[in-house]
Amino acid sequence: MMTVTEKLRLISKESADIIDFIEEIFNNIKRCEPKVNAYISLDSMEIAIERLMNSMDKGKLSGILVAVKDNISTMYMPTTAGSKVLYDYVPPFDATVVERIKKDGGIIIGKTNLDEFAMGSTTELSAFGPTRNPWNLERVAGGSSGGSAAALAYGGCDIALGSDTGGSARLPASYTATYSLKPTYGLVSRYGLIPYANSLEQISPMARSVEDLALLLEIISGWDKKDATTLGLKRIKLTDISPADLKELRICIPLNLIDIAEKEVKREIWRFIKRLETEGSRIDEIDLAWGKEALSAYYTIALAEASSNLSRYDGILYPTENLGKNYRNHVLLARKKFGFEVKRRILLGTFILSEGYKDRYYVMAARLRRLVRENLMKLVTKCLIVLPTSPTLPPRIGEKIKDPITLYALDIYNIIANLAGIPAISFPIGFSSGLPIGAQLMTEPLGERKLIAAGLSIEELTGLRGMVADAC
Amino acid sequence: MHVKIGLEVHVQLTESRTKLFCGCKANYRGMKPNTNVCPVCLGLPGALPVPQKDPLILGIASSIVMNCRLPGKVVFTRKHYFYPDLPKNYQITQYKGYGTPICLGGSLRYLDPDEWEWREVRISRINLEEDPGRSVYEEGGIMRSKYVLIDLNRSGVPLLEIVTEPVLKSAREARRFVEALLLTLEYIGVTNPRLEGAFRADANVSIYGGERVEIKNIGSTLDLEKAINYEILRQEKLIEFGGKVIRETRHWDPIKGVTRPLRHKEEESEYLYMPEPDIPPVPIEPLMKEAMARLKETPWRRFEELSSMGIPREQAWSLIQTRPALELLLMAIPLGGDPILLAKLIAIDLKGELKKAGRNLYHRDNWPSPKTLAQISKLIDVGSINYDYVKLNVIPKLASNPILSLEEILPKGKANPKKLAIIAVNLSRKAVKDYLKGRKRALEYIVGVGVSMALSKGLSIDPREIRNEILKLLKSNKINI
Numbered sequence: 001m002m003t004v005t006e007k008l009r010l011i012s013k014e015s016a017d018i019i020d021f022i023e024e025i026f027n028n029i030k031r032c033e034p035k036v037n038a039y040i041s042l043d044s045m046e047i048a049i050e051r052l053m054n055s056m057d058k059g060k061l062s063g064i065l066v067a068v069k070d071n072i073s074t075m076y077m078p079t080t081a082g083s084k085v086l087y088d089y090v091p092p093f094d095a096t097v098v099e100r101i102k103k104d105g106g107i108i109i110g111k112t113n114l115d116e117f118a119m120g121s122t123t124e125l126s127a128f129g130p131t132r133n134p135w136n137l138e139r140v141a142g143g144s145s146g147g148s149a150a151a152l153a154y155g156g157c158d159i160a161l162g163s164d165t166g167g168s169a170r171l172p173a174s175y176t177a178t179y180s181l182k183p184t185y186g187l188v189s190r191y192g193l194i195p196y197a198n199s200l201e202q203i204s205p206m207a208r209s210v211e212d213l214a215l216l217l218e219i220i221s222g223w224d225k226k227d228a229t230t231l232g233l234k235r236i237k238l239t240d241i242s243p244a245d246l247k248e249l250r251i252c253i254p255l256n257l258i259d260i261a262e263k264e265v266k267r268e269i270w271r272f273i274k275r276l277e278t279e280g281s282r283i284d285e286i287d288l289a290w291g292k293e294a295l296s297a298y299y300t301i302a303l304a305e306a307s308s309n310l311s312r313y314d315g316i317l318y319p320t321e322n323l324g325k326n327y328r329n330h331v332l333l334a335r336k337k338f339g340f341e342v343k344r345r346i347l348l349g350t351f352i353l354s355e356g357y358k359d360r361y362y363v364m365a366a367r368l369r370r371l372v373r374e375n376l377m378k379l380v381t382k383c384l385i386v387l388p389t390s391p392t393l394p395p396r397i398g399e400k401i402k403d404p405i406t407l408y409a410l411d412i413y414n415i416i417a418n419l420a421g422i423p424a425i426s427f428p429i430g431f432s433s434g435l436p437i438g439a440q441l442m443t444e445p446l447g448e449r450k451l452i453a454a455g456l457s458i459e460e461l462t463g464l465r466g467m468v469a470d471a472c
Numbered sequence: 473m474h475v476k477i478g479l480e481v482h483v484q485l486t487e488s489r490t491k492l493f494c495g496c497k498a499n500y501r502g503m504k505p506n507t508n509v510c511p512v513c514l515g516l517p518g519a520l521p522v523p524q525k526d527p528l529i530l531g532i533a534s535s536i537v538m539n540c541r542l543p544g545k546v547v548f549t550r551k552h553y554f555y556p557d558l559p560k561n562y563q564i565t566q567y568k569g570y571g572t573p574i575c576l577g578g579s580l581r582y583l584d585p586d587e588w589e590w591r592e593v594r595i596s597r598i599n600l601e602e603d604p605g606r607s608v609y610e611e612g613g614i615m616r617s618k619y620v621l622i623d624l625n626r627s628g629v630p631l632l633e634i635v636t637e638p639v640l641k642s643a644r645e646a647r648r649f650v651e652a653l654l655l656t657l658e659y660i661g662v663t664n665p666r667l668e669g670a671f672r673a674d675a676n677v678s679i680y681g682g683e684r685v686e687i688k689n690i691g692s693t694l695d696l697e698k699a700i701n702y703e704i705l706r707q708e709k710l711i712e713f714g715g716k717v718i719r720e721t722r723h724w725d726p727i728k729g730v731t732r733p734l735r736h737k738e739e740e741s742e743y744l745y746m747p748e749p750d751i752p753p754v755p756i757e758p759l760m761k762e763a764m765a766r767l768k769e770t771p772w773r774r775f776e777e778l779s780s781m782g783i784p785r786e787q788a789w790s791l792i793q794t795r796p797a798l799e800l801l802l803m804a805i806p807l808g809g810d811p812i813l814l815a816k817l818i819a820i821d822l823k824g825e826l827k828k829a830g831r832n833l834y835h836r837d838n839w840p841s842p843k844t845l846a847q848i849s850k851l852i853d854v855g856s857i858n859y860d861y862v863k864l865n866v867i868p869k870l871a872s873n874p875i876l877s878l879e880e881i882l883p884k885g886k887a888n889p890k891k892l893a894i895i896a897v898n899l900s901r902k903a904v905k906d907y908l909k910g911r912k913r914a915l916e917y918i919v920g921v922g923v924s925m926a927l928s929k930g931l932s933i934d935p936r937e938i939r940n941e942i943l944k945l946l947k948s949n950k951i952n953i
């Protein structure tokens with residue numbers, strides 16, 4: 001399927017009609033959406049076209065259909081975070097990224113499925129049912145931004161937004177043969193993103209090509225007065241980048257971490273590395289000995305922040321059908337609506353922050369996080385770190401959900417970038433028995449241009465751009 | 473001393489332009505419920521707190537005025553507890569372990585008007601934090617009301633939590649400290665302590681080195697004194713009858729005038745303190761200049777200034793309590809008024825009349841203009857009217873209508889200076905003798921008598937004219953002595 005950049009080129013030359021493109025996408029939705037369940041809220045084609053006609057804003061995304069993860073606030077559509085707790089909640093404000101997309105003429109057609117409050121790696125833990133992988137409907141699409149990834153993969157949107165707390169955008173991208181870039185912490189405003197773990201997450205562009213990632217990131221990036229954690233810089237220019245010379249690339253491969261991947265994943269990642277080597281890239285082997293501890297530190301911090309963030313859902317300001325006998329009872333009723341995994345994480349997070357345990361867990365994790373960051377900073381200024389995006393192929397629906405420890409371990413390669421606040425790009429590198437496999441590159445803070453340049457040449461090398469799944 | 477009192481005073485930054493983390497108003501009074509709100513202070517998911525400059529500057533200024541050691545950066549912390557009027561179910565505050573308070577220790581120096589002594593009370597720390605919303609109980613208060621109404625207009629209003637060391641020795645002293653604290657913060661433009669709910673205090677009271685008891689929710693300085701006195705008495709009686717003071721939290725009931733234990737459940741709390749991840753540490757240095765600019769005036773500096781002019785301390789004290797009065801004085805002096813005379817006129821006579829008339833002393837428009845006061849002072853000075861006349865006739869008129877001009881108040885008709893001179897000379901025989909013996913200053917006395925005569929009849933007189941007439945008489949040798 002055509003990428004956004006290609007469509008825009010044709011439209012500007014007037015050799016294609018926007019309406020035809022919109023029709024194509026809604027045809028895909030009609031065919032695949034009932035099987036895949038990528039969207040929680042979705043507009044009709046008529047409404048999308050009406051929006052296009054009424055849109056006063058003409059910009060770099062004019063006529064482009066955007067899918068937005070349902071934990072990103074939109075005023076004209078409910079924002080549920082995949083939870084019963086926010087079932088009918090319509091925010092009275094737009095997220096900053098939504099504002100920026102609208103201002104550039106993008107048409108948001110729907111809100112995509114996710115694990116409840118983005119807590120999960122498979123999009124099976126949504127109150128709105130699991131999202132299936134368009135490449136194989138028996139498999140998960142990854143998570144928590146599984147809806148956005150799946151919609152992209154079946155051609156149900158042009159471009160999408162996910163959020164990446166510990167790989168939540170990159171992991172589903174790799175399971176669906178699409179692209180995602182987790183930006184440097186603070187490059188993209190989190191205003192309007194329903195928080196899971198504030199200090200770790202970034203809203204992340206998702207697309208079917210590197211060029212499209214660059215286009216969307218350029219539009220949503222930059223300082224926002226409504227988010228004190230945004231970096232004090234204007235939008236970064238990302239659409240003028242030429243592919244990197246693969247001969248100039250310096251790649252570091254953490255052997256000890258690649259070792260724990262499934263054999264299909266290992267085979268593909270090594271094949272990919274060998275291809276880079278053949279092209280003349282310099283490959284250095286490294287050891288990230290702290291990998292497993294980093295996963296513990298990540299979950300400790302994420303769950304502590306999550307339990308705090310989720311305390312606001314007490315049934316007072318949010319839709320409730322039943323009123324409790326008294327305050328205490330009402331709060332309990334409202335909080336009963338959380339799913340099992342969310343409750344588990346609230347309990348763990350509360351435990352982690354309790355007197356007597358805080359030092360052993362929370363404080364220790366924060367210290368470990370600093371060490372990870374310091375250690376990584378020395379590396380990422382010298383080379384791009386390459387890792388698979390997931391240690392496994394997309395699991396079968398229901399396969400991993402019962403065992404939280406295995407489920408959490410799916411994130412091991414991804415949490416590194418979130419702990420350190422550095423950018424990482426995930427891209428498809430191949431297939432194994434019809435299931436997509438992805439890899440990622442990480443670099444220094446604000447090294448997005450480097451990632452885009454490398455991504456462009458890798459995309460050329462693999463030829464895996466603009467892919468659409470055919471299982472539905 | 474056997475009594476030890478430590479205070480925790482919560483003062484709202486009512487004079488801040490904004491709430492602590494959003495652009496809503498810090499002074500919500502008089503607004504319809506839930507109209508002074510936005511996604512941030514409603515705590516809606518995805519809305520983010522952004523520290524606002526105004527409350528930060530006011531917080532830093534408060535810290536400096538109390539001689540505090542300042543941290544390099546202001547760090548905020550989340551404190552968790554479930555409460556209906558706390559929309560996020562956590563409060564963004566500061567905490568020693570995980571966030572640096574805006575004051576790491578200091579002291580407040582102030583004058584205690586009971587003993588006329590300067591005191592210095594050590595401050596252990598000051599937190600800058602957000603106020604929760606308000607719970608409004610209908611139908612007879614918290615115990616009996618079937619429902620509670622939540623008003624979030626107050627949610628997010630900047631609050632200073634000022635914690636003293638347990639160094640106060642009596643209820644009276646505690647009250648005087650809080651009054652001094654509020655006055656100081658009022659002077660630097662942080663708070664208006666007279667607004668409803670602008671401050672609340674908790675007091676830790678222990679006697680004979682025993683366990684300390686915390687009394688919560690005291691809403692006025694008068695109640696503070698009463699509550700502590702009650703608590704001291706309660707603890708003394710308890711010990712007298714063989715009981716033991718236990719460490720507990722009690723609630724002050726201002727209506728019944730007693731402290732009561734809180735139910736045990738409310739006391740146990742695990743706040744799960746955590747650094748606020750949405751707010752990076754705020755460096756203080758870039759805000760220092762603006763904070764310092766707030767510190768031009770403190771009541772204590774003003775008091776010393778007034779004292780050095782020779783104004784009696786009771787009057788100086790009275791003047792610094794009411795800023796419009798102080799400002800009136802300070803503006804009238806450069807216009808030619810006499811400081812001591814003005815102080816007496818303003819602090820005693822005008823203030824008294826205004827109080828009697830039930831006027832708001834803190835409303836500038838209820839006070840006459842500095843020009844009028846300076847004119848009065850000059851007229852008294854040169855003797856053309858006398859002080860008693862001003863006190864009895866001019867001040868009450870100005871108190872009821874401060875924009876009246878002196879021309880409108882002072883006597884209409886003009887006295888005949890010749891006649892008046894004759895009467896004055898006849899009434900002042902001793903002075904005339906003295907004058908003729910060569911004591912030139914006696915002349916002024918005779919002039920004064922003449923002027924008072926005129927004024928007592930409601931007539932105006934130019935003292936120079938009567939002076940001339942008297943001189944003529946004295947030189948004409950027509951006087952029989």
Ligand SMILES: [Zn+2]
Pocket residue numbers: 491494495496508509510511512513514628
């Ligand atoms: Zn607000």
